[in-house]
Amino acid sequence: MHYKFEKPVSGTIGTEKYQCSIEWRNGKFIADEPEHTGGKDTGPDPSTLLLSSLISCTLITLRMYIDRKGWDIPEIKISANLFHTIQDDKTTTVIDRDISFPGPLPPDPEKKERLLEIAQHCPISKILEGGIKVRSFVYHEEAVEKEMKYPNNDITVIWKPEVCKHSGRCVTQLPRVFDLKSRPWINMSGADTAAIIDQVNKCPTGALSYVRNEKDQQTT
Numbered sequence: 001m002h003y004k005f006e007k008p009v010s011g012t013i014g015t016e017k018y019q020c021s022i023e024w025r026n027g028k029f030i031a032d033e034p035e036h037t038g039g040k041d042t043g044p045d046p047s048t049l050l051l052s053s054l055i056s057c058t059l060i061t062l063r064m065y066i067d068r069k070g071w072d073i074p075e076i077k078i079s080a081n082l083f084h085t086i087q088d089d090k091t092t093t094v095i096d097r098d099i100s101f102p103g104p105l106p107p108d109p110e111k112k113e114r115l116l117e118i119a120q121h122c123p124i125s126k127i128l129e130g131g132i133k134v135r136s137f138v139y140h141e142e143a144v145e146k147e148m149k150y151p152n153n154d155i156t157v158i159w160k161p162e163v164c165k166h167s168g169r170c171v172t173q174l175p176r177v178f179d180l181k182s183r184p185w186i187n188m189s190g191a192d193t194a195a196i197i198d199q200v201n202k203c204p205t206g207a208l209s210y211v212r213n214e215k216d217q218q219t220t
C-alpha cells in the first residue's frame, strides 16, 4: 500500500468560525462555510471542494484525451451540483455533471459519445463511484514518558509506543525496517539512513522521531 501523495493534505481550524486553512504540497488555501450556516464564506465549503475535484479531474482527463486524439476542441466547460435523497434511513447522494463544448463546431455525435465515456471514467469519478473507506485516527499531543531507542551508525530512531496508533503506515511503506512480527520491530539495518529518516518523518502521530548520533557516543 502506497499513499498517492508524498506529503499528505492537512488542515487546521481555530476559533474563527469556520475558517479552515488547508495545506497542500505547493501552498495553502482557505475553506469556509457560507453565512447561512454560520461561516463567512471566505473560501469554498467542503461540498464545493468535492464538486471542484470532480470538475477539474474531468476537465483534465478530457483535455488529455482530446489532445492525444488531435481533435479540434478548443474549450470544455463543466458545471456540477448535487442533491441527497433519503430512503429507509439510507442517504444517497446524486451528482449531476453537465459537460459542454462551446467552440465554433460541436464535436460530432460519435466523438461526443466517446467523450462522455471518458468523462465517466476519470479518476475522481472512479473514486466516487467505487468503494471508499475513510479510516480515522484521533491523536492528541501530550507528554509521553516511555520511549524506545533504535540506533544505527548515524541516527537513533525514537519510538513512543503510547503515541503510536498502529495505523501501519511505516509497516506498509518500509517493511524492511518496520516489521511488527520481528523483535526488535524496528530493524535499523533494513534500509539506509536517508530512507529511514524519510519514513520517520511520515509518521502521522509523532510516535517516531530521530536524533543524529554524537560522533563518539552511540545512544542505545
Ligand code: SF4
Residues within 6 Å of the ligand: 163, 164, 165, 166, 167, 168, 169, 170, 171, 202, 203, 204, 205, 206, 207, 208
Ligand atoms: S507510522 Fe507512526 S503511528 Fe503509524 S504504526 Fe508507524 S510508528 Fe505507529
